[in-house]
Amino acid sequence: MEEYDEDVPSQSDPSDSSDEFTGESEEEEEEGEEENDDEERSAVKSPTSDEGRKSQNVDALLRGNLVVRRQSLLPRVLSVTDGAAVARKPFKPPFSNGFHDRNDQLVHRLWARKRFVPWGSSRPALVLITNRVNISSAAEKDVLEESVSLPAGIDPLVLWHPEESEEQADNLMPIVVDPLLVRFLRPHQREGVQFMFDCVSGLSSTANISGCILADDMGLGKTLQSITLLYTLLRQGFDGKPMVKKAIIVTPTSLVSNWEAEIKKWVGERVQLVALCESTRDDVVFGIDSFTSPHSPLQVLIVSYETFRMHSSKFSHSGSCDLLICDEAHRLKNDQTLTNRALAALACKRRILLSGTPMQNDLEEFFAMVNFTNPGILGDATYFRRYYETPIICGREPTAIEEEKKLGAERSAELSSKVNQFILRRTNALLSNHLPPKIVEVVCCRLSPLQSELYNHFIHSKNVKKVINEEMKQSKILAYITALKKLCNHPKLIYDTVKSGSPGTSGFEDCMRFFPPEMFSGRSGAWTGGEGIWVELSGKMHVLARLLAHLRQRTDDRIVLVSNYTQTLDLFAQLCRERRYPYLRLDGTTSINKRQKLVNRFNDPLKDEFVFLLSSKAGGCGLNLIGGNRLVLFDPDWNPANDKQAAARVWRDGQKKRVYIYRFLSTGTIEEKVFQRQMSKEGLQKVIQQEQKDSLKTQVIVFMLFFSPCFTFSVCS
Structure with missing residues (x-):
């Protein structure tokens, strides 16, 4: 009796000895659906037909014409020959025109296709099945882009509307933000989207402005504002065509996946994007090549600063990017870094920088970010230093004469007037109406007895006195300060530093005698913690x-x-x-x-x-x-x-x-001095403020090596 997947004898011509379908099965494949149904009903053989086939096999065995024929596992789908898998018949969906209705499209029904591996073969052979269903991208797009109406009380956000007097007004179309996003925008976010659009579209009052810096405080929704503008420019333009076809979002490595999730959260699959996060080099190269290809449907590339720097040469040709968004853009405060230079060389004038802290240390860093956003708007670095930075800094000095103060105020006002055309900053005071209250408390903690002994031992050591009395390299002094900051956290950090022989510990000679032996009684003096007593140290x-x-x-x-x-x-x-x-x-x-x-x-x-x-x-x-x-x-x-x-x-x-x-x-330590300098730098957050010079002088650093009572508490109180 013949069974599937077994070697059965049958009488046949020797030329048919290869593994293939019988002629009968080939004829059956060409039958219609009704004949196939009849064939399936007759799949179970009667005993008479089985006995007849058995007698034929016995006769063939006696005559020596026995041929072994193997029945295929899937006779109606695959024909297996020499390890290859070939589709005998393309897949035909059960509905006319490919699918029954919009909800039954095969894109939502098919499971992942698997590779077919013939028996006895270690390498998979791809089963190429031609899908006759041609689902148009337009139909799928209609499903994704269902119209969303604005709730009552929310006005549409029109970024630009052509004037009636403009020539060729018939070819100009208003640019309106999709209600899908407008309904979630707060008033300050609507203002931010409009501000960024005016800058990158050339509608600003200054002709040479094509970029902007969104410097809102953290938590005000810079990401949502950027996604709103990005989505709008990918779909609309002055002439009805998209203003932006390719956009690159550069962000710290830890935020690549976050940006991808945010875009999908707000616009779903309406934007075709690729995010390169923890990918192999081959995957990164493939992703970038796919994005930069002229015929690629990809619209947005999300990449880290480091990845962009390493592959910046792939973006050298024009048209590779129409809009550049740099998140946490204070990474660009140094214009001499390779990352800054690689991004600056990108042939893209529309640049949006996002940073809640655009001003951090000094005016040179501020100039680097401004010059990256709108190159040349403040002149070159030499001109900026001579015309703006030097007068402003001199005017802030306590010893400045009246003329220096007046000139510094004039240049400060002029600088503010220029940069305010493309820098928008709102503080998180706007969140007070939407978020619970925030309470900031400065907790002054006394040093433990062990910390005090180690601190005094260090600042009275010969090496530190030498630093105070003589000129030394600033880098060595900063190493001493780092050691003191670690001591303020916990003495164990000093113990580890001394054991490792790191720089900056030369002032801690003979300090091991201060440590309780039960704290470090492990093997080779390893840390044990003293059963929880270490917390009080x-x-x-x-x-x-x-x-x-x-x-x-x-x-x-x-x-x-x-x-x-x-x-x-x-x-x-x-x-x-x-x-x-x-x-x-x-x-x-x-x-x-x-x-x-x-x-x-x-x-x-x-x-x-x-x-x-x-x-x-x-x-x-x-x-x-x-x-x-x-x-x-x-x-x-x-x-x-x-x-x-x-x-x-x-x-x-x-x-x-x-x-x-x-x-x-x-209290009374290096941490207080650091905190005091933080307070003196807070004015930089408001772009230009009357503050002292923000660079660290060696004399100021040396002053930080003293140990005094809590001066910060007395000043703040």
């Missing part, structure tokens, strides 16, 4: 431990702990493990794909996550940690913009609770 760590205990026992709040040092994050993690606090950690070693998962887990109210450990360098920008409403800045940064960026992670759209920001300072 740091004033700030002791306060933090009590704060965490209070929050865990009496509230349901979640907290974000921010530090500039991964060694400090290690101590946070040890504290959480000892107290059994659920925690998540994000630092420079966290993979890009994992970062967004950590953020989503922390923001999920159904998860029992209490603490989020965050490195200010790796995750201080762009992350949305609204799952927590308390944040601790454990150590101050030289750049106030970095602390401000980190503190803004929790006070953002979607926050439902009152927010508390705690700035920890060790």
Whole structure:
């Protein structure tokens, strides 16, 4: 009896010895659907036909004409010959014209096609099936782009409307933002979209303006405003054709996936994009080539600063980019970096820079960003330094004469007038009507006895006295200051630094005698922690431990702990493990794909996550940690913009609770001096303010090496 997948004897011509379908099966394939149904009903053979076939096989065996024929596994679909898979008949859908209706399109029905591997073959052979269903892209586009009407009370956002007196008015069309996005825009965001459109479209009053800087505070929705403008320019233009065909979004590596998610969140699949995040080099090259291809449907490329720099040569030809958006654009404050030069060489005049902290340290950094946005609008660097920077700085000095102050004020006003044409900045005071209150507290913590002994031992050492009395390289002094900042966090950081012999520890000679032996009684003096007593060795760590205990026992709040040092994050993690606090950690070693998962887990109210450990360098920008409403800045940064960026992670759209920001300072130490300099730099956030010179002098750095009572508290109070 013949069965599938078994070797059965049959009488046949020797020429038919290869594995193939019988002639009968080929004729059956050409029959109509009714004959196929009859054939399926007769698939079960009667006993009589089986006996007849058996007798034929016996006769063939006796005559020596036996041929083994293998029945195919899928006789009506595939014909297998020599390891190749060939489609005998293309797939035919059961509906006329390819699909029944719009809801039954095959694009939503077919599962992923798999490769067919013939038995006995180790290599898969592709099954090429011609799909006769031709789903037009227009039909699919209609499904995605269903019209959205504006709710009552929300006016449409018309970015531009042709005047009736203009010539060829019939060819000009108004540019209106899609209601899909307008309904979510707040008043300040509508203003921001209009401002950016005027700059990049050439409607600004100044002829040589083609870019802008959106310098809103963190949490005001710079991403949504940018996506709104991007989506509008990809679809509309003055003549009815899209003003932008290709757009590139350059962002820090950690925010590539976030931008992709935000675009899909607001416009869905209406924009064809490619995001290059943690891809292999081949994938990156393929993605860039696909985007830059003239016939590619891709409209938006999301890429990191580093990836763009390494592959900048692929964007050298004109037409590769019509709009450039740089997120966290303070990365471009140094015009001598390779990244800045690569982006500046891009043949794209429409440039939008997004930064909540456009002014960070000095006017030279400000000039670099402005010159990147609109090249030459403030002259070259030499002219800017002579005409603007020098008079403004001299006019701020306490010893400035009246003429210098007057000239500085005039140049400052002139500079502000020029840059305000393409820089838009709104503070987060606008959020006060939409978000819960935010309370910022400066927590002054005394040093522990061990910290005080080590601090005094260091500043009275011979090396530090030599620094104070003699001229030394500024880099060496900064290394000493870094060591003191680590000491303010916890003595263990000094212990590790001394053991490793890192620079800046020469002032800690013979300091090991101050450490309790039970703290470091492990193998080769390794850290053991003394069964939890280590927390009290740091004033700030002791306060933090009590704060965490209070929050865990009496509230349901979640907290974000921010530090500039991964060694400090290690101590946070040890504290959480000892107290059994659920925690998540994000630092420079966290993979890009994992970062967004950590953020989503922390923001999920159904998860029992209490603490989020965050490195200010790796995750201080762009992350949305609204799952927590308390944040601790454990150590101050030289750049106030970095602390401000980190503190803004929790006070953002979607926050439902009152927010508390705690700035920890060790009293009478280097941290107070750093915080005081932060306060003196805050004026830079308002573009031009009457402040002292913002560069660090060696004399100022040396003054930071003294130990005094809490001067910050007395000044602030």
